[in-house]
Amino acid sequence: MKILVCIKQVPDMESKFKVNAAGNWYDDTDLAWRMNEYDEYAVEQAVQLKQQVGEADLTVLCIGSDRVRETMKKALAMGCDRGAHIADDESYLKDSYAIASLIVSYAKDRGFDLIFTGMQSQDRGSGQVGVLVAEMLGIPSLTTLVEFNYADGTVTAKRELEGGIKAKVSCATPALVTCQLGLNTPRYPTLPNIMKAKKKELISTPAAELNPEASLLEVLQVAPPEKKGGGLVLEGDPADLADQLIKILKEKTTALA
Amino acid sequence: MKILLVAEYRDGKLLGTNSELINFATQGGGENCMFLVGSNSTLPNYTGKLYLADAGQAGEFNPSLHKQLLLNVIEKEQPQMVVLAHSSYGWDLAPRLALALKAAQISEVVEVKDGNLVVPSCNAKLRRQVKSTTDIAVVTLQGGAFTPAEEPSGAPEVIKVEVAAAGGDIQFAGYEEAEAGGVDLSKAEIIVSAGRGIGKPENLEVIENLAKALKGEYGASRPVVDAEWVDPSRQVGTTGQTVTPKLYVACGISGAIQHLAGMKKSEFVLAINTDKDAPIGEIADVLAVADLKQLVPILTEKLNAM
CATH class of the missing domain: 3.40.50.1220 (TPP-binding domain)
Structure with a gap:
């Protein structure tokens, strides 16, 4: 069985974000980078599937500058067999359509039985790439999964809907699935596996060689949201803060009545 | 601008996001019409044309079939924008539709600013103002971003959408309710x-x-x-x-x-x-x-x- 998992490297969302000089995305200096959280679940599920079926080859794919190779090494340490890095210093300028076309260009003749992606990225959050890849490849896709099972060429899964409801769905492979938070418990790479990962194949291919499609979306402006005035911001010593908060709760709410 | 709204129906009920779609279209002015896979006995409050496919035939969740039915309506109505809720139904269906139309998709719109759509990034710490370069755009709206002050009124003009063959590459086997018990x-x-x-x-x-x-x-x-x-x-x-x-x-x-x-x-x-x-x-x-x-x-x- 051939399995592909597509991941993205994103900044830690607790970071302070500044708009870059061109005004089309965030400034990427002084940020801590990590694997997109949704993709951690995708990698974990792919590794679990490989373990379940025994004979399987699991490729992790990531698009971006050389910086993303660090994140790919984590996926290799979690259990992926090989890495396909699509080198692109300007991937942040591409929209979901262009990114999906790059993945498809890599995946189309490689005969993957199952493709895993996160349901969305934490930084852009469009939730499009996975489904677009499947549609471009002409295979079924199941999205927003919180439960995944595979047996005899069929994926049986549960999609998360709103309000705690789930939809029971299934499809035949080859297929693509997008993973929601909570699908499984992503493993931490062990030290021996981190060492082993260093010897695994991790090949970079320039994006231009894969002839990506042009983006369909134009970004006009990136800016922090306008502060809507909103609430009072209090800072200072915790004991003083506690006193101020009690005073406010007494005045503005009936919570302490 | 002409907008096609894709309403939502689940487990025999219309979803509350439908009024947000209508409000979005009304705010933008221009013409709009609606598409729904639902039931003739549960019609949304809406003034305008409603293309209605029967959920009994088309299934409540059958993205490839719903996409095809929508493409037929789009061909007839020629909208410049197709709008869905950014929900488990909408974010699943929208990219399928966008690719079939080779249309730009704009996900999770929170605001319209100077005629352009604004979407959040990085846990809402940044906002991107974006523009489609295609003649038709597929748009999803963030839940709660376009809640109307009042619920819409009116009765739609129902146009029946024929469902020829059910089919589809995904099998849907019903819903699983949230676990009962715990804390309310x-x-x-x-x-x-x-x-x-x-x-x-x-x-x-x-x-x-x-x-x-x-x-x-x-x-x-x-x-x-x-x-x-x-x-x-x-x-x-x-x-x-x-x-x-x-x-x-x-x-x-x-x-x-x-x-x-x-x-x-x-x-x-x-x-x-x-x-x-x-x-x-x-x-x-x-x-x-x-x-x-x-x-x-x-x-x-x-x-x-x-």
Whole structure:
């Protein structure tokens, strides 16, 4: 069985974000980078599937500058067999359509039985790439999964809907699935596996060689949201803060009545 | 501009997001019409043409078939924009439709600014103003961003959409309801919620203690539930419970959209967070910039001493 998992490297969302000089995305200096959280679940599920079926080859794919190779090494340490890095210093300028076309260009003749992606990225959050890849490849896709099972060429899964409801769905492979938070418990790479990962194949291919499609979306402006005035911001010593908060709760709410 | 709205229907009921779609279209002016896989016996309040496919034939969840039915309507109506809710139905169907149309897709629109659509990025810390370069665009709307002041009225002009063959590459085997039992936070008057900022499960105790001191319940945001530190029944947000307490204390919760959607109607929101720029600050009445592990125990102690 051939399995592909597509991941993205994103900044830690607790970071302070500044708009870059061109005004089309965030400034990427002084940020801590990590694997997109949704993709951690995708990698974990792919590794679990490989373990379940025994004979399987699991490729992790990531698009971006050389910086993303660090994140790919984590996926290799979690259990992926090989890495396909699509080198692109300007991937942040591409929209979901262009990114999906790059993945498809890599995946189309490689005969993957199952493709895993996160349901969305934490930084852009469009939730499009996975489904677009499947549609471009002409295979079924199941999205927003919180439960995944595979047996005899069929994926049986549960999609998360709103309000705690789930939809029971299934499809035949080859297929693509997008993973929601909570699908499984992503493993931490062990030290021996981190060492082993260093010897695994991790090949970079320039994006231009894969002839990506042009983006369909134009970004006009990136800016922090306008502060809507909103609430009072209090800072200072915790004991003083506690006193101020009690005073406010007494005045503005009936919570302490 | 002509807009085609894609309404939602689940488990025999119309969904509340439909009024947000109508409001979005009305605000933009111009012509609009609606598509729904639903039932003739449950029609939305809407003034305009409603292309209705029967869910009994087309299935409530059958994306490839729904896509095909929509493409037929699009060919007839020639809209410049197709609008769906950014929901489990909408974000699943929209890219399928966008690719078939080779249209740009704009996900999770929160605002229209100078005629362009604005979408959030990086946990709502940034906003992108974007523009489609294609003649038709597929758009999804963030839940709650276009809630109308009043529910729409009127009766639609129903145009039946024929469903030739059911088929499809995905089999849908029904719904699984949320597990019963647990805590009903929707009736709680005071809720103290723990977010990722609690750092480790041992720190949940300080949250529980504050909830006790305030005679309230404790809740949690999604990451805390996914980490299995708190029972899923206590999750506040889109996929958990929607709450409207008199006081909501958000401890170490950055304020992801999905969480805000579940608690922003609270009467009073107190946020405790080390990050002054956390999006929770946008809706909090008071944001105390502090480490909850320091502030919450002191606050609890002072409340207990009162």
